[in-house]
Amino acid sequence: MQRRVIFRxxxxxxxxxxxxxxxxxxxxxxxxxxxxxxxxxxxDPFGLSSRFVGLDNFAAVLADPDYADAILRTLVFSxxxxxxxLAPSLLLAVMADRVVKAAAAxxxxxxxxxxxxxxxxxxxxxxxxxxxxxxxxxxxTALGVEWNYFLNGAQAxxxxxxxxxxxxxxxxxxxxxxxxxxxxxxxxEAAAIDGANARRRFWTIVFPLLSPTAFFLIxxxxxxxxxxTFAVIRSxxxxxxxxxxxxxxxxxxxxxxxAQDLNASAAQSxxxxxxxxALTALQFxxxxxxxxx
Amino acid sequence: MxxxxxxxxxxxxxxxxxxACFAEGAPIEIQWWHxxxxxxxxxxxxMAGEFNRAQSDYKVVPVYKxxxxxxxxxxxxxxxxxxxxxxxxxxxxxxxxxMAAKGAVKPVFQLMAEAGEPFDPHLYLPAIAGYYSTSDxxxxxxxxxxxxxxxxxxxxxxxxxxxxxxxxxxxxxxxxADARKIRAAGYACGFTSSWISWIxxxxxxxxxxxxxxxxxxxxxxxDTVLDFNNPVLARHIANLAEAQQDKTFDYGGRxxxxxxxxxxxxxxxxxxxxxxxxxxxAGAKFPFGVGELxxxxxxxxxxxxxxxxxxxxxxxxxxxxxxxxxVARFLTFLSQTPQQVRFHEATGYLPITQAAYEAARxxxxxxxxxxxxxxxxxxxxxxxxxxxxxxxxxxxxxIRDVIAEELEGAFAGKESAQQALxxxxxxxxxxxxxxxxxxx
Numbered sequence: 001m002q003r004r005v006i007f008r009x010x011x012x013x014x015x016x017x018x019x020x021x022x023x024x025x026x027x028x029x030x031x032x033x034x035x036x037x038x039x040x041x042x043x044d045p046f047g048l049s050s051r052f053v054g055l056d057n058f059a060a061v062l063a064d065p066d067y068a069d070a071i072l073r074t075l076v077f078s079x080x081x082x083x084x085x086l087a088p089s090l091l092l093a094v095m096a097d098r099v100v101k102a103a104a105a106x107x108x109x110x111x112x113x114x115x116x117x118x119x120x121x122x123x124x125x126x127x128x129x130x131x132x133x134x135x136x137x138x139x140x141t142a143l144g145v146e147w148n149y150f151l152n153g154a155q156a157x158x159x160x161x162x163x164x165x166x167x168x169x170x171x172x173x174x175x176x177x178x179x180x181x182x183x184x185x186x187x188x189e190a191a192a193i194d195g196a197n198a199r200r201r202f203w204t205i206v207f208p209l210l211s212p213t214a215f216f217l218i219x220x221x222x223x224x225x226x227x228x229t230f231a232v233i234r235s236x237x238x239x240x241x242x243x244x245x246x247x248x249x250x251x252x253x254x255x256x257x258x259a260q261d262l263n264a265s266a267a268q269s270x271x272x273x274x275x276x277x278a279l280t281a282l283q284f285x286x287x288x289x290x291x292x293x
Numbered sequence: 294m295x296x297x298x299x300x301x302x303x304x305x306x307x308x309x310x311x312x313a314c315f316a317e318g319a320p321i322e323i324q325w326w327h328x329x330x331x332x333x334x335x336x337x338x339x340m341a342g343e344f345n346r347a348q349s350d351y352k353v354v355p356v357y358k359x360x361x362x363x364x365x366x367x368x369x370x371x372x373x374x375x376x377x378x379x380x381x382x383x384x385x386x387x388x389x390x391x392m393a394a395k396g397a398v399k400p401v402f403q404l405m406a407e408a409g410e411p412f413d414p415h416l417y418l419p420a421i422a423g424y425y426s427t428s429d430x431x432x433x434x435x436x437x438x439x440x441x442x443x444x445x446x447x448x449x450x451x452x453x454x455x456x457x458x459x460x461x462x463x464x465x466x467x468x469x470a471d472a473r474k475i476r477a478a479g480y481a482c483g484f485t486s487s488w489i490s491w492i493x494x495x496x497x498x499x500x501x502x503x504x505x506x507x508x509x510x511x512x513x514x515x516d517t518v519l520d521f522n523n524p525v526l527a528r529h530i531a532n533l534a535e536a537q538q539d540k541t542f543d544y545g546g547r548x549x550x551x552x553x554x555x556x557x558x559x560x561x562x563x564x565x566x567x568x569x570x571x572x573x574x575a576g577a578k579f580p581f582g583v584g585e586l587x588x589x590x591x592x593x594x595x596x597x598x599x600x601x602x603x604x605x606x607x608x609x610x611x612x613x614x615x616x617x618x619x620v621a622r623f624l625t626f627l628s629q630t631p632q633q634v635r636f637h638e639a640t641g642y643l644p645i646t647q648a649a650y651e652a653a654r655x656x657x658x659x660x661x662x663x664x665x666x667x668x669x670x671x672x673x674x675x676x677x678x679x680x681x682x683x684x685x686x687x688x689x690x691x692i693r694d695v696i697a698e699e700l701e702g703a704f705a706g707k708e709s710a711q712q713a714l715x716x717x718x719x720x721x722x723x724x725x726x727x728x729x730x731x732x733x
Contacts, residue, residue: 042730042731043731044393044394044731044732045369045390045394045731046369046372046373046394046396046397047372047373048394048395048396048397131545132481132482132554132559133553133557133559148543148544150544150545150546150550150701151537151544151701151704151705152705153705238547240547240697240698240701241698241701241705242698242699242701242702242705242707243698257366257370258362258366258690258691258694259688259690259691259694259724260366260369260390260688260690260691261727261731
């Protein structure tokens with residue numbers, strides 16, 4: 001027996017949906033529309049003159065070898081961040097799930113990084129790893145590592161990957177923990193009675209049952225690595241040295257804001273939007289099918 | 294003594310002005326966006342405060358907007374959004390961009406004329422005023438904090454390395470030799486450099502009478518192209534890259550990040566803006582001295598003269614005439630000798646008027662503080678040539694990033710110095726032509 005609420009007329013439903021629609025229109029569709037418009041025009045930095053140039057901006061962006069490099073860099077970066085987020089957060093979740101004493105305290109502490117603003121997280125890591133000044137920077141130098149991410153692109157990349165991953169681990173941890181706690185205890189007990197050890201129970205029961213959660217998190221983490229890592233990169237390396245940490249979203253910012261080329265930046269935003277839409281669609285279509293429910 | 298007297302006078306004026314304040318209601322607010330931090334930022338606030346206390350019609354509100362590039366971008370964004378600040382501090386590399394933005398700025402000479410404020414561009418030091426004026430001598434923005442690049446050295450480090458703390462190195466070969474000794478004396482790094490492109494490429498070129506680009510570095514026309522990939526600069530960058538290997542030279546970032554490497558005592562020497570003087574004095578726990586920029590003695594004509602950096606104040610378009618009156622009065626106030634002398638003496642930025650320079654000299658400041666006159670002497674040592682009058686390239690902010698990126702490649706050993714410069718010229722010219730296309 002199901003009870004269904006049915007609205008009569010159209011006014012009330014419209015009113016109820018309106019605030020959400022308004023927010024979406026103002027904060028998503030309007031800027032996206034502006035990006036489209038700007039990507040088809042050429043303007044001076046102050047917006048004093050503007051003319052229609054068709055797809056010239058897109059052609060210029062796609063012909064730019066820097067852009068191709070940035071695409072490759074972004075792929076490396078997002079795969080690294082996603083891997084570095086998923087594995088530790090799963091481990092932490094499994095551990096935290098077993099803890100009986102002071103479980104809430106552990107969970108709270110593990111969730112703290114999520115409350116830290118990305119820019120602040122960036123600065124935190126910057127202080128830790130600052131060559132010859134930061135605690136860990138000094139330690140690395142003492143260990144004989146030539147630590148200078150102002151010049152070494154690989155080190156800079158490693159640093160922004162770690163800083164970005166650290167921020168996202170809490171979020172993943174929370175979902176994994178919830179996933180673990182929703183696994184019926186009866187299944188695990190039955191397996192234990194059948195003689196499966198903890199390791200086998202994890203890989204044959206827990207892990208497959210967690211796969212929907214893991215899949216969801218992979219999508220979320222990749223989108224995070226694509227977009228939300230901007231503040232970390234901005235505060236730690238500013239895309240440098242050279243262009244070693246300039247990922248697509250940073251390039252959008254750099255070209256539009258620092259280099260004052262709004263049109264090239266808008267064209268890149270539109271491309272980025274298309275990439276992410278395609279990526280998400282692809283993932284949901286093909287990866288989700290193999291996910292074990 | 295002098296400062297406290299000014300303060301008392303200002304306080305007295307403020308007291309006198311209080312009743313008027315109540316009578317006329319709220320003063321007109323004038324937003325002043327700037328990029329000054331620490332000692333320099335405090336002075337900005339003090340000067341605005343003094344102006345506000347001295348009269349009651351206007352209230353100047355200084356707002357710190359981040360680094361130079363951030364401040365400029367914020368002003369442009371605010372202009373696009375229809376609400377720019379009245380006054381904005383724009384660094385010298387943004388000059389060409391601001392000059393091209395005809396409808397977005399109010400030229401200072403025009404502002405002063407309309408507001409009926411007395412204004413004589415000839416009172417300003419020509420080397421500085423020329424930078425911010427059109428070719429027919431009309432001043433577009435008011436010089437505010439002008440600096441040039443000089444050498445700073447840690448006297449303790451010199452003593453430990455067995456060098457004479459009274460004698461800074463004069464040439465690049467001497468500097469590299471001294472840096473190696475400092476390194477051998479146990480310092481983590483011999484020397485570093487802030488503002489890598491400005492000092493090691495732009496200042497270096499002017500100081501060695503080498504061009505950065507055609508058309509007198511863009512001062513004679515916007516159709517300029519970069520051509521600084523010459524053998525002298527390539528040799529210098531190669532020397533820096535080689536010195537990076539054993540930390541005789543240690544690169545520390547593109548703008549002000551390396552400041553800390555000197556102040557903390559990590560590096561024995563640094564090349565930095567003369568505007569760093571006050572910050573170094575406040576931060577360093579060791580005695581330090583200053584010297585002229587080093588040069589290569591085998592380069593003909595070197596040393597020439599160094600060029601200016603720092604920033605000027607631009608007035609944005611689209612404000613009400615009343616507000617412009619206040620802006621004009623404030624700019625007049627800032628140009629007065631006492632303000633100028635005070636800013637110059639406290640920060641190490643150059644005096645920008647002839648009168649301020651003379652007042653500082655006659656007041657005995659340079660005798661009391663050895664080395665503080667050096668930047669101005671270095672900048673005016675010889676009459677400027679085509680290569681040392683200044684720079685005016687569109688999108689120079691971005692070109693600097695391109696140069697820094699390529700230098701980083703050279704310092705990391707990823708490409709040769711010559712390759713780095715060739716790439717920087719090629720990529721820089723792409724930026725220039727993009728600017729020309731956008732402002733046509």
